[in-house]
Amino acid sequence: MERVLLAVELVPVGRVVSYGEVAELVGTSARRVGAVLKLHGGAVPWWRVTNAQGELPAPLLAEAKTHWSAEGIGIAASGRGCRRAQHRADLTALGAAYDRVAF
Template identity: 55%
Template sequence: MSQDQTDGGGSGTAPPGAGPPEYAELPEYAERVLDVAELIPPGRVMTYGDVAEWLGEGGPRQVGRVMALYGSAVPWWRVVRADGTLLPAHELRALEHYRAESTPLREASRHAEGHIPRIDMRHARWDGGVHPGGDARGRGGPGGPGEEAHT
């Protein structure tokens, strides 16, 4: 699995309505990142590093930067930090989406700042299903992220 020790490129993903105005043409890498974000099923998430690994290009910071600049048109709340913490300044909006989609959450302790829950990564993390090239991309099996497929 990728090392997702990143802040996701600044504040991370952009909520709807935030970010720069519509672009006539997105960079190819940005289009591919946004395509992956749209594939993530409701109630599931992928980390920035998972998206980069699934694409086989870039890293968590590059994915975070794309999401921060262009992510407002896709389900941005489904691309998350590896530790499951919600994005600062976007927690409440993301939490509404997570609750509406029944995304598994871990309630915050009473001592946690703001008592904001985290995503339960063990249950919410999506492995990407089938890769566009046709090979299975699942954790814990051949062809999963970071593994060679055995024939």
């Protein structure tokens, strides 16, 4: 749990990653990342972690859009997520930052 939350905290403002990318970074599954965020993600920038299409569950979308707008993350034309390809975090830099502070 702590590794997932740490990785999410390290995603830069204005950038997004997928559940799978976080999972690969910390050595777990994408489903586990989603479960951790659902149960414990309120204190981290959960809106920066989406599915591979840049979408989030419908109940989270309105709040996520507010955060995305404040961070300059574009909303997808469909309205169901963000423009993930344009705002994807640099995974190499994220991995290096994680390695510096990981347990």
